[in-house]
Amino acid sequence: DTEVTQTPKHLVMGMTNKKSLKCEQHMGHRAMYWYKQKAKKPPELMFVYSYEKLSINESVPSRFSPECPNSSLLNLHLHALQPEDSALYLCASSQTSLFYGYTFGSGTRLTVV
Amino acid sequence: QKEVEQNSGPLSVPEGAIASLNCTYSDRGSQSFFWYRQYSGKSPELIMFIYSNGDKEDGRFTAQLNKASQYVSLLIRDSQPSDSATYLCAVAAGGTSYGKLTFGQGTILTVHP
Numbered sequence: 001d002t003e004v005t006q007t008p009k010h011l012v013m014g015m016t017n018k019k020s021l022k023c024e025q026h027m028g029h030r031a032m033y034w035y036k037q038k039a040k041k042p043p044e045l046m047f048v049y050s051y052e053k054l055s056i057n058e059s060v061p062s063r064f065s066p067e068c069p070n071s072s073l074l075n076l077h078l079h080a081l082q083p084e085d086s087a088l089y090l091c092a093s094s095q096t097s098l099f100y101g102y103t104f105g106s107g108t109r110l111t112v113v
Numbered sequence: 114q115k116e117v118e119q120n121s122g123p124l125s126v127p128e129g130a131i132a133s134l135n136c137t138y139s140d141r142g143s144q145s146f147f148w149y150r151q152y153s154g155k156s157p158e159l160i161m162f163i164y165s166n167g168d169k170e171d172g173r174f175t176a177q178l179n180k181a182s183q184y185v186s187l188l189i190r191d192s193q194p195s196d197s198a199t200y201l202c203a204v205a206a207g208g209t210s211y212g213k214l215t216f217g218q219g220t221i222l223t224v225h226p
Contacts, residue, residue: 033211042217048211090156090157099205101145101147101149102214107155
């Protein structure tokens with residue numbers, strides 16, 4: 001299995017809602033990432049997990065809460081988002097022994113109304 | 114100064130021509146370099162990575178790295194309309210158990226029949 005699977009593919013949520021994005025990989029990768037990408041912009045790093053521990057938080061607002069329950073799963077919990085948080089949210093994973101780049105999931109297109 | 118710089122384009126080439134995409138980076142400690150292709154509305158897909166100075170070829174793609182000049186490029190030979198996409202250059206430092214990629218703004222490539 002060489003895929004990173006993200007669900008849902010599309011999500012529309014109100015500013016008072018709580019929702020979660022899910023990411024799963026079975027490649028044995030022990031580093032997992034969340035990126036945010038706005039239209040016509042490059043991906044921006046949000047969080048890095050290495051061996052299920054949070055290694056990097058790029059000063060992301062607390063309305064985004066990551067969770068790594070095990071080595072295959074990565075969640076992003078969303079609460080009280082703003083319309084400007086609408087974007088493509090990308091999950092990625094990578095090896096830790098030798099870094100050959102990320103494998104990205106197909107992304108979740110999030111719209112906050 | 115941006116850490117990773119690319120010409121945003123658009124770069125337009127005729128079918129069958131060579132497309133040349135360029136990228137410069139500011140961190141001399143960077144150790145690994147990546148090219149991703151991203152179709153509109155899709156997630157980035159890894160095309161090439163390169164670690165050592167010189168050329169690396171994979172099919173129609175050649176990555177070139179010059180660490181002294183802090184320059185990396187991607188050549189696409191025999192360009193096809195299906196190569197039309199945004200090409201993202203990404204750079205990583207070493208020394209950790211994960212890879213923190215810094216992306217350039219991306220170059221839009223259009224291959225016209």
